[in-house]
Amino acid sequence: MATLRNAALEAWMKEHGYSSNSLADAVNSAVGDLTGRVGGLDGSSVRDWKAGRVRWPKSATRVALEKVTGLPAVALGFVPRGRAPLSAPAASQEDPVKRRSFITAGTAVAAVAAAPALAAPRRIGTSDIERLQQRFTEIIASDHRHGGQLGIEQEAAALADEALALQNSGSASQRVRAYVYGCAAAFRSSAMWAAIDGRRYKDAMVHMREAQELAELAADPAIKFRIWSHAGTLYRHMGRPVEAIAANDVARNLAITRRDPMFACLGHARQAACHGLAGDPTAVQRALGFAQDALERADQQLLRPAWMTAVRNGAELETLALAAYLSLGKFEQAESHAHRSLALLHPRMQRDRALNTARLAHAQLGQEDIEPAVTTAMSIPPGVVARHPRVTRTIGEFGTRLQTAAPSSSLTCAWNEYARASLWNAA
Template sequence: MNSSRNRALEAWMKEHGYSSNSLAEAVNSAVGDLTGRFGGLDGSSIRDWKAGRVRWPKSATRVALEKVTGLPATALGFVPRGRAPSSTLAPPPEDPVERRRFLAAGTAVVAAAAAPACTPPHRVGTSDVHRLQRRFEEIVVSDHKHGGRPGIERKATALADEALALQNSGSASQRVRAYVYGCAAAFRSSAMWAAIDGRRYNDAFRHMREAQALAELAADPAIKFRIWSHAGTLYRHVGHPAEALAANDVARNVLVTRRDPMFACLGHARQAACHAATGDATAVRRALGRAEDALDRADPGLARPAWMAAVFNGAELASLALAAYLRLGNFEQAEACAHHSLALLQPHMQRDRALNTARLAHAQLGQADIEPAVATAMSIPAGIAAHHPRIAAALSDFGVKLRITAPSSALTHAWHEYSRTCGTTIT
């Protein structure tokens, strides 16, 4: 069986940094470009290719693969039906009926993909990198506004695949190739964060693994910090605090934290949230103190990635302190951090504003301030509450605690009616 393995495909994937899942997604995207319908491959499909169980993919899939790799299928170790492996030195003639059918579906784009020799060689340069970086900034803005919607996750994944496809579209300097891998890692990290924010944790772990591999190819310390820092958040959300602390330790030891205290500030603040999950109040206070010291040392004039925007003025530090103190049950301190974070958040950061408002309502309820707590919770726009999983979960939990705290209160009845008329799942 091993003699039938597709060694050529395995070698190409290893050389270009593709896993089975990432190649499946890239080919699916190319199928969508060619036919208008996203492909249906997954990681197991690619593993079947590598194992030699599929010797000759279907026409649409095959041309899409050639588009992604820039190579004919025979050069990737595939063998046409009816041919022995030894006869693959020269590409065989295409089946005419199958070829005509696919050309009709894909129109001129397919013809271009099937005849790459007619396309002039492309030089990947800094303009391509700048274009990808602009798209990444758009993803960050969408995240700040809408949070973890599946559409943001899909878009970020598609852009990561686009960046990887760009690597195969022409020649480039080593420096530019590293930048492009960095862009792909950045997009994957945004897909990962969207999945975390949307509580789609299995998808988040898949994106995490892809992002970590791409970050190593990029050798970009800033994006490596982001990925491992998000990994800590992911482990914290799924209830694995030891792994959360370990992942965040990796982030805090990335070189960029020693070069720029702003990164160190974020690392310490997220470490505080991880410590809160273990109930260690002393460690939380120590980590937050280190975060504040780092923020004081940071140069506000340095150029930093767009995703660091909330760290610059302390909004992210206040938000993470709020989450930590709320988890510890220190409701008075949590309320102070909530007000501080809401004052610092930029207007377009609607997701963070709504989430911290929900946390503020919890902090007020924890102090038995029922009337302001209900008013705070009701101030969150219903559209955001209904469509963002983390905010909906926070408000649902608020409703449960409100009924326990004041089961007969008119305010509890008002909250129930408000939730019902909003048509949300926050009751």
């Protein structure tokens, strides 16, 4: 499909006397002011912008360009990722409330971007930060209930753009600007997680790179940890254990894991899941031991980000131990961790509860306990199975394994009839 030239950027450059090379130099200098490291653009980079081959520059470059021009990127003809309207089938599956929320977020971005350049300057302050943090808390809650939905991914990405647009709406202290970049990084990391959870791995990689750049601008160690830890999870779900371990090592080596053992607990637990995928039982046991020790040392009274909730009471540690032992084929240990995770998970964490119940069914089937396994799998509400891509896949794999393990069993026949009548119709 032919690309559309960026006429708005070309017009601005002509009006202000910029060539492709001179604009690249100016943006490189602005990147240096923002990050401490001069950018690497050249004239061909700007020509790609003008030709429409690059429709949405990376975060640091985009912020620097906005600083040079004094205009938001959308006013320069750039188009944010994920702004294309959903196709009719995808839209019909989304909760109308979530669609309205996404539309509201997108409208907010457009309103800030379209503000007249001559409008009275405003001061960006703590109330703006509190509003963004509240939206982030809502995204986390939505993920716990719905997980993996395209609407959540798009809403989080739109809120990241809203946070960046806020940077251009007025003056602010350096501390407040860092907080705003931190909010943008947090939203982009949630978009990344929603894409991972929905098995949209290519999109997750795009969000990951954006989030990493924003986290550098924010210099926020907690959000850096979240992004690199999610990167490890992304590679693990893609079946790439070496890269998963390497990414998770970056998270585990951040200073925040030494200051707060709760972060160290999560880092070790996620590393255990990576070692499970790599088939290393000794490393799994060692990592889980480190995670348990860290959890016991952690101060439960410290305030932490909303996304750390399941780590505090040990639910996430049990969940990741379950994943690790399932990967190793150690089904008795996996079942034990599954029961403990389900006892600890908060009721609102519907996606995690359904996923761990499906994993429990796998662990029971692995021990040839067919009747309990089928009963466990059938206990997951069909609507929940249909709504969460990872749950859908895990239950589908359960049916395949059940057919292999007991092809002539009446329980297998009962499961197949149930799946056809209830699960896949709901999907």
